[in-house]
Amino acid sequence: MANPTAAMMVIGDEILSGRTRDANMYHLAGKLTEAGIDLREVRVVSDDRKAIVAAVRALSAAYDHVFTSGGIGPTHDDITADCIAAAFDAQIDVRDDALALLKRHYAVSGIELNAARLRMARIPDGAMLIDNPVSAAPGFTLQNVHVMAGVPSVFQAMVEGLLPQLVGGAPLVSETLRIDRGEGDIAGPLGALAEEYPMLSMGSYPFQQKNGTYGANVVIRGADAALVRQVKQQLAEIFAE
Amino acid sequence: MANPTAAMMVIGDEILSGRTRDANMYHLAGKLTEAGIDLREVRVVSDDRKAIVAAVRALSAAYDHVFTSGGIGPTHDDITADCIAAAFDAQIDVRDDALALLKRHYAVSGIELNAARLRMARIPDGAMLIDNPVSAAPGFTLQNVHVMAGVPSVFQAMVEGLLPQLVGGAPLVSETLRIDRGEGDIAGPLGALAEEYPMLSMGSYPFQQKNGTYGANVVIRGADAALVRQVKQQLAEIFAE
Numbered sequence: 001m002a003n004p005t006a007a008m009m010v011i012g013d014e015i016l017s018g019r020t021r022d023a024n025m026y027h028l029a030g031k032l033t034e035a036g037i038d039l040r041e042v043r044v045v046s047d048d049r050k051a052i053v054a055a056v057r058a059l060s061a062a063y064d065h066v067f068t069s070g071g072i073g074p075t076h077d078d079i080t081a082d083c084i085a086a087a088f089d090a091q092i093d094v095r096d097d098a099l100a101l102l103k104r105h106y107a108v109s110g111i112e113l114n115a116a117r118l119r120m121a122r123i124p125d126g127a128m129l130i131d132n133p134v135s136a137a138p139g140f141t142l143q144n145v146h147v148m149a150g151v152p153s154v155f156q157a158m159v160e161g162l163l164p165q166l167v168g169g170a171p172l173v174s175e176t177l178r179i180d181r182g183e184g185d186i187a188g189p190l191g192a193l194a195e196e197y198p199m200l201s202m203g204s205y206p207f208q209q210k211n212g213t214y215g216a217n218v219v220i221r222g223a224d225a226a227l228v229r230q231v232k233q234q235l236a237e238i239f240a241e
Numbered sequence: 242m243a244n245p246t247a248a249m250m251v252i253g254d255e256i257l258s259g260r261t262r263d264a265n266m267y268h269l270a271g272k273l274t275e276a277g278i279d280l281r282e283v284r285v286v287s288d289d290r291k292a293i294v295a296a297v298r299a300l301s302a303a304y305d306h307v308f309t310s311g312g313i314g315p316t317h318d319d320i321t322a323d324c325i326a327a328a329f330d331a332q333i334d335v336r337d338d339a340l341a342l343l344k345r346h347y348a349v350s351g352i353e354l355n356a357a358r359l360r361m362a363r364i365p366d367g368a369m370l371i372d373n374p375v376s377a378a379p380g381f382t383l384q385n386v387h388v389m390a391g392v393p394s395v396f397q398a399m400v401e402g403l404l405p406q407l408v409g410g411a412p413l414v415s416e417t418l419r420i421d422r423g424e425g426d427i428a429g430p431l432g433a434l435a436e437e438y439p440m441l442s443m444g445s446y447p448f449q450q451k452n453g454t455y456g457a458n459v460v461i462r463g464a465d466a467a468l469v470r471q472v473k474q475q476l477a478e479i480f481a482e
Contacts, residue, residue: 014446016280017415018271019460025285030259039257041292044266044283047444051282074425075445076432116428135455151447174258184315187357191317203288204316205255206392214376219260 003038003169007059010044011052011070011080012150023152024069031159036169037065047071052083060087060145065166067159070150072139074116084142085124095123098138105136131161174221175232179239182206182214189238190218197231199224244279244410245305250296251285252311252321253391264393265310272400277410278306288312293324301328301386306407308400311391313380315357325383326365336364339379346377372402414466416473420480421456423447430479431459438472440465 008028014020025042032039040063045051052071059066071080085092098121106113120137123129130139130148134157139148141162148158179186183206194202200222208214218235222228249269255261266283273280281304286292293312300307312321326333339362347354361378364370371380371389375398380389382403389399420427424447435443441463449455459476463469 013442013444014460015266016270016283017462018267018269018274018280019415020446021267025256026259026262028259029257033258039259040287042257042283042285046281073445073447074428076428076435077444111423111425114425114429116432117425119428120425134449151449153449174260182352184352184355184358184361187315187317187360188355191357194317201254203254203318204314205261206314208375208392208394219255221258 003036003172004064004167006032006037006039006065006067007041007043007063008039009052009055009059009066009068010042010150011047011068012044013046013077015044015070016046024150024155027152027156028067028069028159031163034171035163035166036171037166038169047077047079049079049083049086052080053087056084056087056145060143064144066145068145068147069155072120072137072147072149074119078119080147081122081124081140084145084147087145088124088142090124090126090142092122092124094118094121097129098123101129101132101136101138130158133157133161170223172221172223173225173228174219175228177218177220177232177235178215179218179235180209180213180215181239183216186216186218186239189235193231193235197222197227200228200231202231244277245408247273247278247280247306247308248282248284248300248304249280250293250300250307250309251283251391252288252293252309253285254287254318256285256311257287265391265396268393268397269308269310269400272404275412276404276407277412278407279410288318288320290320290324290327293321294328297325297328297386301384305385307386309386309388310396313361313378313388313390315360319360321388322363322365322381325386325388328386329365329383331365331367331383333363333365335359335362338370339364342370342373342377342379371399374398374402411464413462413464414469415460415462416469418459418461418473418476419456420459420476421450421454422480423455424457427457427459427480431476434472434476438463438468441469441472443472 015022045055071078124142127140127142134154139158203219204216206216256263286296312319365383368381368383375395380399444460445457447457
């Protein structure tokens with residue numbers, strides 16, 4: 001059975017302007033691989049209603065799961081929840097369950113639950129809340145779209161709670177072989193192995209060493225751990241001399 | 242006059258599997274902002290012909306420029322050049338100008354120019370080469386798509402050479418104000434200013450301090466430097482007490 005597929009949407013002008021280096025994509029990619037969910041595509045879009053709605057619709061139709069990060073805070077540029085609702089023609093308003101979470105959190109911390117913070121209780125009809133153990137304001141799942149915060153500590157906590165609830169596939173096994181040769185020397189034998197074992201995926205990731213010479217990490221992935229190890233061994237022997 | 246728009250495509254399974262943390266998006270985003278080119282969207286796609294061709298076509302039609310990174314090396318999973326050619330129905334083969342660059346490079350370094358390395362001289366008809374001062378194998382520009390390497394040192398060198406050849410716009414001026422309050426306190430006054438000055442873009446980027454309290458960096462951007470400074474001052478005074 002094929003693994004479930006997924007896409008991610010990173011929402012925020014701060015990533016596209018180069019002000020902030022995204023951390024959530026890298027984190028989620030690793031977690032999905034562990035869970036046996038194949039991340040096939042990531043889109044980074046700006047805080048723009050039309051762009052967000054179009055991307056959500058396209059990705060939701062194409063993949064089993066869509067994970068979003070960013071744009072669910074209290075400020076005027078936090079428009080993700082409303083855009084997700086619009087993408088699915090769902091109603092959205094302050095919802096009692098989310099409001100209760102915020103009330104409890106702010107009562108304990110002695111912070112005023114003002115109109116801006118109330119925005120964080122806006123949840124589309126039919127959505128399930130995603131727990132936020134860091135700062136209370138919840139994410140939510142609407143249809144196959146999982147909406148989470150952009151602040152990395154909150155995003156990671158939400159992923160931690162959400163992933164065990166999703167049905168994953170068989171995690172792929174991967175083995176990495178470092179070869180201290182230029183990719184141009186590796187390409188021939190590697191291509192032949194890739195053709196011989198179409199059930200494995202083989203990728204070559206070149207690097208340049210401090211002394212200027214080149215090498216590559218060859219990553220072999222597949223569901224059959226013994227086969228992955230065997231092919232890694234074959235490749236190692238080719239470049240052993 | 243509006244600034245030129247751009248999209249980026251990051252090509253490579255190693256990013257989507259979480260094996261490698263992308264560095265090129267963050268680098269390019271900063272350089273484009275300096276050059277006055279508005280990066281509107283980034284897509285990360287896998288080493289899959291259909292996915293790459295579809296993304297190139299969509300982004301090339303929607304934006305003034307498309308920048309790609311990854312997939313132009315000598316191994317079997319390096320399929321970017323062929324996909325770009327396919328996206329524009331262009332012929333592709335080993336081209337004399339690219340071949341001459343490789344021959345010179347490998348003659349000097351004493352490395353064999355084998356069949357795998359020859360793949361790096363495959364350039365679509367009608368494309369202009371992009372200089373690679375690091376490892377010779379060139380990138381190329383076909384129509385409005387700029388195809389560059391995935392290895393960060395090579396990608397950065399290619400961007401360095403390419404960007405001055407593109408017509409940029411007026412760089413936006415940006416000022417950042419750090420406010421040591423929760424975003425929920427900032428949102429009201431900030432939203433009012435954003436409505437009062439629609440020609441400026443204002444973003445709020447929250448952070449959590451080590452002691453657990455929250456703050457946010459508010460970024461105000463616009464073409465009019467004096468106005469950006471004035472509004473920053475207004476905002477600072479609101480939160481000065």
